[in-house]
Amino acid sequence: MVTPRVYLDGAATQPLHPAAREALLAALDDGWADPRRLHSEGRRSRALLDGAREAIAAVLGVRTDELSFTGSHTQAVHAAVLGVAGARRRAGTTVVTSTVEHPTVLHAADHVAARGGGARSDVAVDRTGAVDADTFAESVNTPGVSLACLQFANAEVGTRQPLEAAATAAAAGGVPLVVDLSACAGHVDVRGARGDVLVADPQSWGAAPGVGVLAVRAGTRWAAPGPEGDGPEAVPGGVSVPAALAAAVSLEAMVAGRAAREAEQRALVERVRRGAAQVPDTEVLGDDVHRLPHVVTFSCLYVDGEALLSELDRRGFAVGSGSACTASTLEPSHVLTAMGVLSHGNVRIGLTPATTGADVDAFLAVLPDAVATVRRELGVEGL
Structure with a gap:
């Protein structure tokens, strides 16, 4: 299947x-x-x-x-x-x-x-x-x-x-x-x-x-x-x-469908923010109120961002990252660095009109284990 x-x-x-x-x-x-x-x-x-x-x-x-x-x-x-x-x-x-x-x-x-x-x-x-x-x-x-x-x-x-x-x-x-x-x-x-x-x-x-x-x-x-x-x-x-x-x-x-979609997406983003905050050593970033309705970003301590994105991709979720690392530069996101927040182990979620509550729930269900898996592979589990 x-x-x-x-x-x-x-x-x-x-x-x-x-x-x-x-x-x-x-x-x-x-x-x-x-x-x-x-x-x-x-x-x-x-x-x-x-x-x-x-x-x-x-x-x-x-x-x-x-x-x-x-x-x-x-x-x-x-x-x-x-x-x-x-x-x-x-x-x-x-x-x-x-x-x-x-x-x-x-x-x-x-x-x-x-x-x-x-x-x-x-x-x-x-x-x-x-x-x-x-x-x-x-x-x-x-x-x-x-x-x-x-x-x-x-x-x-x-x-x-x-x-x-x-x-x-x-x-x-x-x-x-x-x-x-x-x-x-x-x-x-x-x-x-x-x-x-x-x-x-x-x-x-x-x-x-x-x-x-x-x-x-x-x-x-x-x-x-x-x-x-x-x-x-x-x-x-x-x-x-x-x-x-x-x-x-x-x-x-x-x-044409912005008003209804914006309300739905803000609710879904808030659900992601709460769920991500429950993952140990994870910081949810950005303004709580004055923000776009469809974007949410969080960073996980003791996690390599590229490895976490790959793990989530393996589990069926395409997400972005503010870390913006490339093989040639290996530099973290200038945005997160300027903010003075954790710039590694970063996950950026951008909802689409097709994103459903079930999609968000499924993502939040696998997120804790995905983070734990990457930490375990890096030898930092339990720190």
Whole structure:
């Protein structure tokens, strides 16, 4: 008998939404042509692309003409950070970020600083993963700051950031704010998210790979960071219309059932938090209240994270880890390190719309023995 698999790694990448799959297949037939062409096939692709843009813009709370598609979330982040920095070289070369931003944001900020002879100014976080609003405001209002970056919420531990206060401080100092909505859009209401530039990752709401979202609000100074074209949607090779349409359809589907799903997922996450806390020498991470509804992370002492993920995978559960270890670097998660919490033996759960209470109960039933098994294999059982 084959044990059913349970996918619990939806913090950053959700399974392809059924609505997205249907839209993707349909668009492969109707949206394959270059939307920049003037013939009938091109105009049909353009109509699909414009419809996708309008739908996503409405959910994000931006104007349709402010939103562009890129080839990936990484490309959207690079365009956001480098584009704003390029337009504000005379203002300064310092980029303010939190210490728990997505690595793509931090790398882009480092590139800006290195290219302009400036620096990346990191704002520390507390043990929940949140920045102090006053400290962020002080950093933003330091002379020589080109732009600031702050995520809506952290994808590893789910903690939401004090975005409203940060945006107010940035606006008071005349500093553009880049806001990363990855892991948030489709799961919580982001229409009120303030920010001069927004980026989002459609894969986090169940879309197909091959597309990212960039929104540059009117009045924000932005300069194309690359040689391709003169606008934000200058994607080398062109925008994938099928991927963009699938992103729009899946986002609308996620938003349509969000209220009921959010309540259910918060209850399931709370169940995971309580269950994980019962495992000996385990710390549940992130803010208890101000958090995403579908993400929960915990760390187990005396456990190797990779070994624990492999053990859980063997038992039929696909989970993530904030440890982010790779064979080449063997470095722990920069997020957990910045928080000052245990960064090894980490398990990150990301619920999907298909996750049930039975899935969570089954996971919690095997978790204690899985942890004990890894500890026993490492020779640290009973410490």
